[in-house]
Amino acid sequence: MAEPTFWLTIAAAGLAGLVILTQAMLKGWRGWLDLQRMQIDSRREDQAHAAAPSPASRIELADLKERVRKLEAIAAGVDL
Known part of the structure; x- marks a missing residue:
């Protein structure tokens, strides 16, 4: 278990997992921001269509x- 290739493989797998997790969280964050933008836009449209x-x-x-x-x-x- 003291072989360098073993530890290199573990480090590479950990880094790959971290990259996958980070990208998934970033995609979720962007989706949440898009949802908030859509809600704000719909509120603006509702206010624009409100009768004077x-x-x-x-x-x-x-x-x-x-x-x-x-x-x-x-x-x-x-x-x-």
């Missing part, structure tokens, strides 16, 4: 903001 707020909802939102401002002024003791 209607003018009525914008008016209602502005009205609510104005009411909040008035209530804050009343709470602070400012006379409108």
